[in-house]
Every structure is written in C-alpha cells, then in structure tokens.
Amino acid sequence: MSEPVKLLGSFGSPFTHRAEAALRLKGVAYEFIQEDLGNKSELLLRHNPVHKKVPLLLHGDRAVAESLVIVEYVDEAFDGPPLLPSDPLARAAARFWAQFAVDRCSRTLFKALWTPDGEARRGLVAETKENLALMEARLDGRRFFGGDQVGYLDVAASGLAWLPVLEELAGVERSMMGEEEFPALCRWRGEYTSHEAVKACLPSRDQIVAFYAGMKERLVLHARSMQK
Amino acid sequence: MADVVLLDLWVSPFGQRCRIALAAKGVAYEYREQDLSNKSELLLRSNPVHRMIPVLLHGGRPVCESLLIVQYIDEAWPVAPRLLPGDPYARAQARFWADFVDKKIFDCGTRLWKCNGAALEQATRDMIEALGALEAELGGKDYFGGEDLGFLDVALAPFTAWFRTYEQCGGFAVAEHCPGLAAWADRCRGRDDVASALTDPDKVYEFALTLKEKFGDK
Numbered sequence: 406m407s408e409p410v411k412l413l414g415s416f417g418s419p420f421t422h423r424a425e426a427a428l429r430l431k432g433v434a435y436e437f438i439q440e441d442l443g444n445k446s447e448l449l450l451r452h453n454p455v456h457k458k459v460p461l462l463l464h465g466d467r468a469v470a471e472s473l474v475i476v477e478y479v480d481e482a483f484d485g486p487p488l489l490p491s492d493p494l495a496r497a498a499a500r501f502w503a504q505f506a507v508d509r510c511s512r513t514l515f516k517a518l519w520t521p522d523g524e525a526r527r528g529l530v531a532e533t534k535e536n537l538a539l540m541e542a543r544l545d546g547r548r549f550f551g552g553d554q555v556g557y558l559d560v561a562a563s564g565l566a567w568l569p570v571l572e573e574l575a576g577v578e579r580s581m582m583g584e585e586e587f588p589a590l591c592r593w594r595g596e597y598t599s600h601e602a603v604k605a606c607l608p609s610r611d612q613i614v615a616f617y618a619g620m621k622e623r624l625v626l627h628a629r630s631m632q633k
Numbered sequence: 634m635a636d637v638v639l640l641d642l643w644v645s646p647f648g649q650r651c652r653i654a655l656a657a658k659g660v661a662y663e664y665r666e667q668d669l670s671n672k673s674e675l676l677l678r679s680n681p682v683h684r685m686i687p688v689l690l691h692g693g694r695p696v697c698e699s700l701l702i703v704q705y706i707d708e709a710w711p712v713a714p715r716l717l718p719g720d721p722y723a724r725a726q727a728r729f730w731a732d733f734v735d736k737k738i739f740d741c742g743t744r745l746w747k748c749n750g751a752a753l754e755q756a757t758r759d760m761i762e763a764l765g766a767l768e769a770e771l772g773g774k775d776y777f778g779g780e781d782l783g784f785l786d787v788a789l790a791p792f793t794a795w796f797r798t799y800e801q802c803g804g805f806a807v808a809e810h811c812p813g814l815a816a817w818a819d820r821c822r823g824r825d826d827v828a829s830a831l832t833d834p835d836k837v838y839e840f841a842l843t844l845k846e847k848f849g850d851k
Binding site: 455464467471474475477478481482493494496497501504505509539 | 682697698708724728729766
C-alpha cells in the first residue's frame with residue numbers, strides 16, 4: 406500500500422501534533438500541508454465538510470478526521486510498532502486515559518490558562534492539578550505511558566509538552582505542572598520531547614509562540630465560552 | 634458477582650449502547666440499576682474518575698465510557714456481529730461518526746428539552762442538520778454497518794427512543810427531514826437485541842419533561 410499520505414494541519418497546534426507524531430512513530434512518509442485557518446483550503450473543506458477542522462489525514466482518496474481517530478487509523482493501516490496494546494482491557498484503558506488527558510487535562514488546563522485571575526481561575530487550576538495527579542499516577546515509574554515505547558496514550562497526552570511555553574505566554578508565575586508536585590510527568594515530558602521520531606515533528610518554542618501570537622484575546626473569549 | 638456486570642441507569646442511552654452490544658453478541662450479564670442520587674460503593678470504586686454509568690465489569694475489572702465499552706465488548710467477544718469492521722478506513726469512519734453522535738446528537742437533544750425561544754429554534758435547526766448528516770452517511774444501507782448492526786448503529790440506536798421527544802420539543806418530524814433514518818430506526822426497533830434495550834418513547838418524553846421542570850431554562 407504505497408498511496409500518497411498527506412496531513413493537513415496547523416503546525417504548532419497540539420491536535421495536529423498528535424496526528425503527525427503517529428505518522429512519525431509508524432515511519433510513514435507523508436506530505437505536511439499547512440492550513441491557513443483564517444482561509445481554509447478547498448481541499449480541507451471538501452474532505453472534512455462536517456467539522457472543517459484540522460488535522461485531516463488524506464491516505465490516497467480516504468479522508469480521516471479527528472486527531473485520535475487519525476492516530477488509531479495510522480496505527481491500524483500501517484506496519485510498524487503498535488501504538489495500542491493488543492489486550493482488550495489494556496486497549497480500553499489506554500483509550501479511556503487518552504480521552505481523560507484530552508478532555509480533563511489539556512482542555513481544563515487551556516481554560517485555566519486563559520481565564521483571568523480570580524476564583525474561577527483558581528478553581529480551574531485546582532481541577533487541572535487534580536487531574537494531572539491521576540496522569541502522574543498512571544506513569545507508575547515507567548518511562549512512557551506506553552511502557553518502554555511511546556504509545557497511544559503518550560501521543561494523546563502530548564499537549565502537556567506545550568505547557569511551559571503556554572504558561573510563559575499567559576504570564577503564569579508558578580507552573581501548574583511543577584517538578585515538585587509532578588516529578589514523573591516532568592520526566593515524561595523530557596523523554597517524550599527528546600524521542601527521535603517525535604522530535605522531528607515537535608514545534609520549537611518560537612513556532613509555538615508564533616502559532617499563539619496575536620491570539621490572546623481570542624483565547625480568553627474562547628475559554629469563557631467553553632462548556633464544562 | 635456474575636462474570637459480566639453492567640452498572641447502568643434505565644433511561645440512559647449510553648448504558649443502552651452497552652446493552653445492545655451485549656445482546657447482539659449473546660453475552661449473558663447481570664444488570665444492576667444504579668441510584669445516581671446515592672451512588673453505590675461499587676460504582677464509585679469502579680469509576681472513581683467520572684463516577685458515572687455505564688460501567689462494565691468483566692471478571693471484576695471495570696471498563697468505562699460507553700463507546701469504549703462497546704469496543705471492548707466487540708474485542709473481548711470477537712464473534713458475529715463484528716461491530717467494528719476489519720478495514721482500518723471503515724473503522725475510522727465508524728469511530729468518527731460515533732464521536733459525531735456524542736458531540737452533536739446528545740448536545741442538540743439536551744438543548745431541545747432545556748431551551749426556549751431563539752435558543753430552542755437554533756437547537757432544532759442544529760438537530761435537523763445533524764440528523765441530515767447521519768442520513769447521508771447511512772446512504773440507503775439497511776444499517777450503518779452494512780447488512781448487520783455495526784458500531785455506529787449501536788452508538789445511535791438508543792437515541793431513536795428520544796426522537797419523539799426531539800419532535801415534540803422542536804416541532805418537526807424526523808421522517809419528513811430524514812426518511813432513511815426514520816426507516817433505519819424502525820428497522821432497529823424491530824430487532825430483539827435493540828428493542829429489549831430501549832426505553833419506550835413515551836416514557837422517555839415523560840422523563841425529559843421532568844428534566845425540563847428541574848433543569849430547564851426558565
């Protein structure tokens with residue numbers, strides 16, 4: 406199966422990164438197409454008419470949308486080290502914690518970052534930390550959530566690698582994911598971001614800053630409008 | 634404790650997904666109705682993160698989140714019907730659309746009983762659009778899964794019991810906008826494995842009205 410693989414994405418977005426990381430980890434050759442989200446391409450709108458979002462994977466003429474759906478697709482459609490374990494219970498657990506990492510960690514953390522100081526923000530920070538503590542416990546002394554190898558849950562949780570830059574941008578003084586409270590997660594972050602395959606598609610600090618540049622007001626508005 | 638236990642709530646469409654999957658696979662299980670106003674020790678222990686139903690216990694080990702439970706059932710009991718097909722692309726499509734059901738149908742459905750005025754009108758428009766997208770995806774097949782129940786059929790079927798509620802709240806008819814989907818709903822309800830799981834639409838409507846009373850916009 407050597408049909409062309411294209412990834413439409415927005416470099417700097419953690420959602421796009423999940424899809425790219427999966428491709429890199431499986432050793433799939435692909436073309437990255439940077440989307441201008443303010444002026445979406447005909448290709449994107451034609452192949453993801455439902456959500457009109459990135460990332461979007463095009464494998465031949467097959468379009469796959471939604472970052473975690475893309476990750477599972479890449480895992481199943483291509484050879485290479487499996488990202489998900491084979492045991493049904495372990496698979497269910499990886500998927501459960503991936504959803505948790507995306508909905509209750511990255512998303513809550515995002516809201517916390519861009520909510521102005523006050524009681525609401527304090528509540529969100531507390532909630533983020535409670536949830537990060539559960540992820541910390543999941544690592545349980547292992548190098549990656551997937552064990553010795555980067556796996557599905559590592560890719561899903563990869564948004565946490567963005568945190569230091571985002572906290573810098575948001576002017577946060579004390580990190581929500583400090584080393585004292587979350588030594589395993591901080592170590593994991595180092596391992597993940599220095600992994601051979603992942604490194605190749607991880608945006609630099611400057612690229613992340615550029616992605617979020619001029620967005621601060623919009624981010625504050627978006628955080629406010631996000632449902633619980 | 635039986636080998637397979639389902640912690641559930643009678644009217645929950647999410648719990649019903651699990652019941653349909655278990656029935657379709659012919660898996661014997663013990664159903665345990667949960668009182669969500671007074672959560673059981675077993676529920677809290679089995680789902681400490683979300684403290685919600687449904688929870689499937691297999692040999693005492695919990696699986697949480699309805700779509701994950703359905704995938705687990707499909708993988709742990711790899712007998713017909715295979716809810717997720719073998720082809721990776723078909724699997725991705727099924728997962729995408731099941732996620733769509735969670736994001737759109739449940740959300741629009743909630744707004745339909747909860748909201749009034751302009752918000753209700755918007756919810757109605759959104760629901761019709763979402764159902765239309767699903768109608769297009771069904772594309773004249775008997776089931777989303779083809780000739781037999783698939784992952785997306787299981788994900789959506791419980792919400793057919795809510796169609797009457799949506800119609801009453803929104804003042805529209807599913808059959809008028811989405812005849813294919815309406816026919817699919819009838820086809821599903823004609824099956825034992827689905828029918829035995831679903832709540833009677835009139836009871837669902839009664840239930841939605843009590844929700845509206847308690848939590849609806851004033």
